[in-house]
Amino acid sequence: MENNLWEKFKQSLAIVDKNIRIYYSKGPVIIFGLLMPFFLFLSFYIGRNTPIEALIPGLLGMTAFFTATSVGPAIVPWEARAKTLERLISSPVSLRTIFLGDVLSSFVFGILVSVFPVAASLLIGVGIANLLLLCFGLVLSTFCFASFSILLSAYPPTDNIATTMMLSSMIKLPLVFISGVFIPLGELPVWGKTIAAISPLTYFTDLARYSIQGTSYYPIAVDILALIAFTVAFLFVAIKIHEHTILKRL
Amino acid sequence: MKKGELFGFLGPNGAGKTTTIRMLTGVIKPDKGTASIFGYDILKQGLKTRQLMGIVPEMANAYIDLSAWNNLMLIGALYGVSKKQRTERADSLLKKFELYERRKHAVKGFSKGMKQKLLLCMALVSEPQILFLDEPTSGLDVESQRLIKDTIREYNANGTTVFLTTHNMDEANQLCDRIAIINHGKIAAIDSPERLRLRSSGLQSIEISFDKPVKTEELLSIKGVEKAAKMGDKLKLYVDETSPVIDAVVDYARSKELNIITINTLAPSMEDVFLKLVKES
Numbered sequence: 182m183e184n185n186l187w188e189k190f191k192q193s194l195a196i197v198d199k200n201i202r203i204y205y206s207k208g209p210v211i212i213f214g215l216l217m218p219f220f221l222f223l224s225f226y227i228g229r230n231t232p233i234e235a236l237i238p239g240l241l242g243m244t245a246f247f248t249a250t251s252v253g254p255a256i257v258p259w260e261a262r263a264k265t266l267e268r269l270i271s272s273p274v275s276l277r278t279i280f281l282g283d284v285l286s287s288f289v290f291g292i293l294v295s296v297f298p299v300a301a302s303l304l305i306g307v308g309i310a311n312l313l314l315l316c317f318g319l320v321l322s323t324f325c326f327a328s329f330s331i332l333l334s335a336y337p338p339t340d341n342i343a344t345t346m347m348l349s350s351m352i353k354l355p356l357v358f359i360s361g362v363f364i365p366l367g368e369l370p371v372w373g374k375t376i377a378a379i380s381p382l383t384y385f386t387d388l389a390r391y392s393i394q395g396t397s398y399y400p401i402a403v404d405i406l407a408l409i410a411f412t413v414a415f416l417f418v419a420i421k422i423h424e425h426t427i428l429k430r431l
Numbered sequence: 432m433k434k435g436e437l438f439g440f441l442g443p444n445g446a447g448k449t450t451t452i453r454m455l456t457g458v459i460k461p462d463k464g465t466a467s468i469f470g471y472d473i474l475k476q477g478l479k480t481r482q483l484m485g486i487v488p489e490m491a492n493a494y495i496d497l498s499a500w501n502n503l504m505l506i507g508a509l510y511g512v513s514k515k516q517r518t519e520r521a522d523s524l525l526k527k528f529e530l531y532e533r534r535k536h537a538v539k540g541f542s543k544g545m546k547q548k549l550l551l552c553m554a555l556v557s558e559p560q561i562l563f564l565d566e567p568t569s570g571l572d573v574e575s576q577r578l579i580k581d582t583i584r585e586y587n588a589n590g591t592t593v594f595l596t597t598h599n600m601d602e603a604n605q606l607c608d609r610i611a612i613i614n615h616g617k618i619a620a621i622d623s624p625e626r627l628r629l630r631s632s633g634l635q636s637i638e639i640s641f642d643k644p645v646k647t648e649e650l651l652s653i654k655g656v657e658k659a660a661k662m663g664d665k666l667k668l669y670v671d672e673t674s675p676v677i678d679a680v681v682d683y684a685r686s687k688e689l690n691i692i693t694i695n696t697l698a699p700s701m702e703d704v705f706l707k708l709v710k711e712s
């Protein structure tokens with residue numbers, strides 16, 4: 182077999198197919214990916230006089246973030262425990278190809294679910310100033326969050342799914358509250374804005390706010406560049422850590 | 432190992448059999464040393480070597496949430512087998528191993544024997560040049576064992592090199608061209624089964640039964656008998672040379688007014704050879 186890039190991509194797609202068949206019906210995926218953003222949104226929407234247009238960017242951000250990071254952290258420990266990780270590692274597939282498959286499956290799931298709030302927004306008459314930019318931002322940020330998901334499972338090298346899910350929740354939940362999801366960045370105090378800058382979710386929420394309301398805190402180019410930079414950094418660091426720790430899981 | 436060989440790798444528990452397979456198949460990295468498969472270095476050209484392999488690991492590791500069919504499709508895709516080929520091969524392998532009717536069922540509902548057969552199908556779907564089989568018949572019923580052994584022979588006859596670990600000495604004896612015995616991570620002996628037997632001349636034995644009970648201690652007094660053991664209603668005498676001991680046993684029976692019911696000479700079994708070599712090492 183000529184193991185060129187296309188062949189490697191096809192191997193990644195085989196991993197995507199496997200992940201979709203196995204993991205997307207699991208309890209943690211449904212809880213963390215779908216219900217969490219919905220109920221968080223409701224808790225901030227009900228009883229407040231904030232216009233729906235101001236909350237939709239946050240809902241979109243949460244949906245993309247939670248769905249794209251719901252599967253990734255669980256896959257490696259799950260496979261380590263089921264001894265299928267050994268099967269993957271002994272096949273003629275590089276770790277990068279395996280993790281690209283994991284990222285792509287999280288990306289596909291994130292995009293498919295995130296389409297619903299976008300469609301619902303259009304149906305209830307929320308005006309979207311720049312739909313094309315919103316879609317582009319959604320694709321870019323979902324890939325960024327999917328890359329983040331494999332970083333969440335990189336350490337510690339455990340086969341205990343509960344440990345990984347608990348640690349990833351400990352990181353994911355605070356990020357939602359510091360990323361301008363519920364309160365626009367411009368209304369945050371200086372320390373809030375400073376903290377928000379370290380979260381990738383901040384840049385998508387900001388970009389979505391611009392796409393829907395026409396206003397943003399950062400220039401759009403900064404949002405896009407930040408999301409690209411976070412994606413590259415997440416992929417690089419996650420794969421490096423996994424390369425060092427993967428054999429400890431077997 | 433030679434190309435096309437069916438090579439047995441035997442050793443007691445903890446000897447290093449599975450560790451060796453896991454190193455050769457890229458699952459763990461060796462601390463030192465080198466190994467190559469068909470000329471490819473397992474560390475420097477890991478993807479190329481793994482492309483040539485089919486593996487049946489010690490622990491069952493098919494995806495239990497996937498169907499048998501989807502497991503085969505996944506493995507075929509990972510090994511770069513075209514969709515048409517993997518469909519044809521999966522069809523034929525599942526029929527051969529009598530899993531075709533259950534092909535759409537999730538593997539979690541399969542028995543141990545069915546899972547083991549599926550693992551062999553997964554190892555064969557890429558038509559590998561070398562098969563690594565870690566205890567492939569362990570815990571299986573006789574029929575499944577025979578089917579798997581016949582398949583191993585068939586693929587080996589068609590040119591597939593086979594690296595087999597097993598605890599079953601008869602299986603190693605029946606299947607392997609050569610056998611290596613490993614103990615504490617080191618090779619204690621490596622040769623064909625018959626040559627290993629010849630090297631263990633002190634393990635020839637005579638199996639004998641009398642019409643009355645005889646104490647094994649009395650037989651130890653016969654010249655040439657190194658060890659005597661009771662095996663059911665028979666006695667097994669371990670000897671260097673069989674003929675003089677048979678004469679002496681017949682004389683002993685006459686002197687004690689015993690009738691000999693059966694007497695057989697036995698070459699050392701692989702089990703005897705294995706135990707002796709492991710002990711020596």
